[in-house]
Amino acid sequence: MTDEMVDRLEISTAEQFKALGHPLRHRLLFALGQEAATISQLATSLGTAKGNVAHHLGVLRDAGMVRVVETRQVRGGTEQYYRRAAKLFDFTGEGERANTAVTLQAVAAELQSATGRPMLNLRNIRLTETQAEELQARLDEMVHNLVDAGPGEARYGVLVSVYRPQQPEPTHPTDTAQLTPPN
Incomplete structure (x- = not known):
C-alpha cells in the first residue's frame, strides 16, 4: 500500500x-x-454488519478522514482497502468538547469488547496548576x-487524560477554610 x-x-x-458524531466512526x-483494511475485515474486528461499516466509512470518506488506498478484484467484485487520512487529528474550535463525549463512548465500546483485562485507572487528586x-x-x-x-503485533488503545472537573461552589464559610480537628 503506497498511499x-x-x-x-x-x-x-x-x-x-x-x-x-457517532461512536462507531471513532472505532x-x-x-x-x-493499517488499511476492507469493509469485511473491519466488520469482523468490530463485531458489526458490513453494511453498517460501509455506511460509516462513507461518511468518514466524505469528510476527508479516510480514503481508499487500494482496490483488488476478488470473486467478481472489487474489494477496497481503507486507510485513515492522518496519523493524528488536531481539533479546533467549539466542536472539540462535543467530540470528547462521543470519543469516550467509542472507548467504552472498545473496552467492553477488549480481550484480556484492560487497565482503566481514574483518580481524583488535588494538584497545583503547575503540577497538573x-x-x-x-x-x-x-x-x-x-x-x-x-x-504483526496486536493493536492496543491508549487513552490518557488530565482534566480539572467543575468545582463545587462553597456553601458555607468553613468550606473554603482548612478544617482543623478538635482537640
Missing part, C-alpha cells in the same frame, strides 16, 4: 465534526490507526513517543 497517511489533519469543519478510525501542567506534558510526551511495533 501513506499524513502526520496531522486539522478537524475544524462542521462536516468533519458531524462525521465524528473505525481506531481500527484504521496503522507538568503531569499533562509528561503523559503527552510518553504517549506520543511510543513506537509502533509493526503489522
